[in-house]
Amino acid sequence: MAAALLFAAGAILWFVDQRATAQAESQAVSRTHFIIDALLAGELTQNDFSRPISGRRRTHLDDLFQRTVASEGIVRMNLIAPDGLITYSTEPSLIGRRPRHELNSVQAALGGQGVRTISHVQDGDRSIKVLETYLSVSTTGASRPLGVFELDQDYDERVSAQANKTVLPVAGFMLVALLVLCGALVPVLRRVTAAVEERNRRLVEQARKLELSLSSAQEARSEAESARGALAEQNKRLRELDRLKDEFLSLVSHELRTPLTSIRGYLELVLDDEAGELNPEQRRFLEAVERNSGRLLRLVGDLLFVAQADAGRLSLEQEQVDVSSLAADCVEGARPAANEKAIEFSLLATPVPALVGDRGRLTQVLDNLISNALKFTPEGGTVHVRTFSDGEHVAVEVSDTGIGVPPADQPRLFERFFRSSAAYDQAIPGTGLGLAIVKAIVEAHRGRITVDSHEGQGTTFRIELPLAANSNPAETMEVAA
Amino acid sequence: MIEPVSAPRPVVLVADDDEDILQLLTFLLESARYDVVQARDGEEALRLALDLLPSLAVLDAMMPGLDGFEVTRRLRSEGSTRHMPVILLTARAQASDVSRGIAAGADDYVKKPFDARDLKDRVERLLA
Numbered sequence: 109m110a111a112a113l114l115f116a117a118g119a120i121l122w123f124v125d126q127r128a129t130a131q132a133e134s135q136a137v138s139r140t141h142f143i144i145d146a147l148l149a150g151e152l153t154q155n156d157f158s159r160p161i162s163g164r165r166r167t168h169l170d171d172l173f174q175r176t177v178a179s180e181g182i183v184r185m186n187l188i189a190p191d192g193l194i195t196y197s198t199e200p201s202l203i204g205r206r207p208r209h210e211l212n213s214v215q216a217a218l219g220g221q222g223v224r225t226i227s228h229v230q231d232g233d234r235s236i237k238v239l240e241t242y243l244s245v246s247t248t249g250a251s252r253p254l255g256v257f258e259l260d261q262d263y264d265e266r267v268s269a270q271a272n273k274t275v276l277p278v279a280g281f282m283l284v285a286l287l288v289l290c291g292a293l294v295p296v297l298r299r300v301t302a303a304v305e306e307r308n309r310r311l312v313e314q315a316r317k318l319e320l321s322l323s324s325a326q327e328a329r330s331e332a333e334s335a336r337g338a339l340a341e342q343n344k345r346l347r348e349l350d351r352l353k354d355e356f357l358s359l360v361s362h363e364l365r366t367p368l369t370s371i372r373g374y375l376e377l378v379l380d381d382e383a384g385e386l387n388p389e390q391r392r393f394l395e396a397v398e399r400n401s402g403r404l405l406r407l408v409g410d411l412l413f414v415a416q417a418d419a420g421r422l423s424l425e426q427e428q429v430d431v432s433s434l435a436a437d438c439v440e441g442a443r444p445a446a447n448e449k450a451i452e453f454s455l456l457a458t459p460v461p462a463l464v465g466d467r468g469r470l471t472q473v474l475d476n477l478i479s480n481a482l483k484f485t486p487e488g489g490t491v492h493v494r495t496f497s498d499g500e501h502v503a504v505e506v507s508d509t510g511i512g513v514p515p516a517d518q519p520r521l522f523e524r525f526f527r528s529s530a531a532y533d534q535a536i537p538g539t540g541l542g543l544a545i546v547k548a549i550v551e552a553h554r555g556r557i558t559v560d561s562h563e564g565q566g567t568t569f570r571i572e573l574p575l576a577a578n579s580n581p582a583e584t585m586e587v588a589a
Numbered sequence: 590m591i592e593p594v595s596a597p598r599p600v601v602l603v604a605d606d607d608e609d610i611l612q613l614l615t616f617l618l619e620s621a622r623y624d625v626v627q628a629r630d631g632e633e634a635l636r637l638a639l640d641l642l643p644s645l646a647v648l649d650a651m652m653p654g655l656d657g658f659e660v661t662r663r664l665r666s667e668g669s670t671r672h673m674p675v676i677l678l679t680a681r682a683q684a685s686d687v688s689r690g691i692a693a694g695a696d697d698y699v700k701k702p703f704d705a706r707d708l709k710d711r712v713e714r715l716l717a
Contacts, residue, residue: 362651365680369702370609376705377616405702 121279132268133239137222140241140259147176148257152245157189157255160204161196169196181265183229183238186258187245188214195255210242210258217242217256226263237263350419357415364408371401410541414524417548424466424552431502431573432457432495434467438474439493445482452490453482460497463575469549470573476542477506477569483536484510484567501555501572512563521559522547530563546571599644599716600624604634604660605678606652610701614647614708621709631655635663638670645715647708648695650679650686658693665694674715678703 151172155161161169173185178198187196192211194202213223223242228235238260244253375398377383379391386394416422439455446453474493481491489509496503513521517528524544531538550557555573601623605611608629615625626643628634631652638646638660646664650657657677664670677690680701690698697711 362680365701366607366610369680370607370613372702373610373613373617373705377613380705382616382620 124279128273129268133224136239136261137224137241137243139261140243140257141222143177143259144243144245144257148172148245152187152254153247154254156187157195157245159189159195160193161187162203166196166203170198173198177259181262183236183260183262184258185260188242188256188258190214190218190253190255210240213240213242213258214256217244218253220244229260239263353415354419357412361408361412365405368401368405368408372398372405375401407539407541410539410545413545414541414548417545417552422548422552424469426464427467428462429465429467429470430460430462431470431504432460434470435474435493435495435504438471438478441475442478442482445479446491449482449485449487449489451482451485451488454490454492456492456494458496460495460502461499461575463502463553463573465553465573466549469552473546473549473571474504474506476546477504477571480542480569481506481508481510481567483538484508484531486510489566497575500576501574503570503572505568505570507566507568509566512565512567513559513561514563518559518561522557598622598624600626600641601712602626602628602634602638602641602643602646602648604628604631604646604652604657605649606630607649610649617705617709618647618712621712623712631657631660635660638664638673639667642669643673645674645676645712647676647678647712650677650690657695658689661690661693661695676708676711676715 156165156169169187177185184202185198186194186202188210189195192206192208192214194205194207197203213225216223225240225242227238227240229238230236239262241259241261242256243259245255245257246253375394378386379394379398413422435457436455439453443453478491478493485491485508490507491509492505492507494505494507511530513528514530517526517530520526521528522543523540525540526544527538527540547557550571550573553573555571557569557571559567559569561567601618603611603614603618603625604627605614606629611627611629615627618625626637626641628637631648631654634646634648634652635655637643646660648657648660655663657679661675661677664673664675674696675694676697676699677693677695678699678701679686679690687698696715699708699711
């Protein structure tokens with residue numbers, strides 16, 4: 109910083125010196141002009157430039173120069189003829205000589221130019237730097253100049269001193285200004301430097317942060333990649349699991365049904381007396397076996413059904429179904445069970461529009477709801493089935509005067525394997541799959557099921573099936589349950 | 590005692606890899622007065638069907654090796670057995686099995702466990 113300031117100061121000083129020198133030189137030339145115009149013009153004649161001057165004239169000129177021109181710093185004065193002959197000089201030894209090296213300057217001066225050159229002359233034992241100025245001398249009325257006047261001035265005395273008079277104050281001013289500048293600038297510069305350093309620091313910090321975030325972005329990317337990889341792996345495993353589940357279902361279905369086929373087949377033969385007549389006790393025992401193998405079979409069927417519904421592979425037949433006549437069939441089928449418990453069992457079926465759906469599955473729904481109602485209604489109670497339509501839906505209600513569902517259990521009633529605490533308490537058998545299946549079938553028909561139950565008073569299940577939902581009877585739908 | 594001469598009884602081929610079911614089917618069909626030929630896998634079923642040209646075949650759908658679907662398909666591709674009635678038995682509940690059976694060319698499809706009377710009715714209907 110300081111070096112830069114010093115350099116600038118040096119450059120300015122050099123420039124000022126150059127200017128001052130040039131000015132001093134041109135002042136020296138002006139002085140020569142003045143001498144010629146003011147002091148010599150009237151004095152000099154043609155003769156003074158034609159041949160070397162001697163005698164009285166020379167004494168006169170010596171006297172003239174001594175009186176008017178000579179002063180500190182004036183080294184010498186010459187009068188030179190147009191051909192370069194020195195006709196007069198304050199240095200007597202030069203008179204009559206014709207120095208070659210001055211010829212060009214003389215010619216140029218005669219051409220009207222102010223010529224100045226710098227040379228070194230020997231003055232005793234010291235060498236003096238001399239500023240030589242050449243100017244033509246004319247008289248009024250003459251077309252050509254008479255000759256040339258040469259004035260030699262001590263350079264150091266007349267020029268450098270002059271220049272220094274200018275340069276020194278400037279240099280002093282510069283020094284003071286420099287000091288002031290330094291004083292003023294240093295704090296500013298310090299602040300600027302501090303700001304620059306601060307900015308640099310921040311840039312470095314930012315670069316570091318960027319680097320960090322870049323590396324963390326890379327890290328995140330590689331993490332995302334590995335997560336994606338893990339996800340793909342997991343997807344593969346899930347698909348594999350799904351396939352295994354399908355295989356398992358198919359296997360279970362086959363493996364459980366095959367022994368049940370034999371059990372029930374042979375049992376049927378025995379009960380048909382194909383192997384000889386059974387006594388009443390044998391028959392009673394074998395009928396218990398048949399009943400329970402039937403339960404097992406239904407359980408297998410229910411499990412498979414739920415699994416299929418889960419997998420979204422519940423396929424529905426598309427048939428015209430009259431829900432009222434379907435309800436009548438189901439009620440008729442359940443009548444013996446109702447009679448057994450002396451339950452008042454009634455149906456109020458109004459004519460309803462036919463809907464498109466799976467007759468077998470809808471029968472399963474009504475059978476389930478009705479058998480549930482009979483199961484949970486004590487002897488002598490009432491079960492009532494009602495069908496009706498609002499023009500857009502067909503609704504079926506199955507109401508009972510059974511034990512009811514505790515409010516806490518109602519939200520979970522349609523979950524698979526869920527059994528109401530009331531059912532547990534009263535040891536009413538069941539797998540907890542019935543209502544899950546009912547809900548799956550109803551929803552596969554785009555319908556909905558609701559329950560309204562009061563503990564100890566009874567329960568009403570209501571299903572609503574849209575009439576317009578299944579508009580294309582030709583197709584078998586695959587519906588997610 | 591001399592038995593009365595009667596028309597030859599129809600021969601029914603039954604194929605199941607489960608021995609108990611095979612014997613059950615045999616008993617049911619023999620008691621319904623059919624002659625029964627037993628096969629314990631698909632290859633045997635196909636060979637017997639082509640050799641003996643039974644009146645009807647009851648085939649378990651799920652057998653190791655050649656399954657019931659494949660046996661049905663091959664029977665349909667042979668001139669001599671092209672019109673032989675075939676009933677497929679399956680323990681699988683999927684509806685897709687039914688369509689597979691139909692696509693293979695089976696005439697009827699019975700789910701296990703089957704009802705003895707129902708099976709006998711179906712056989713009788715196909716032989717009528």
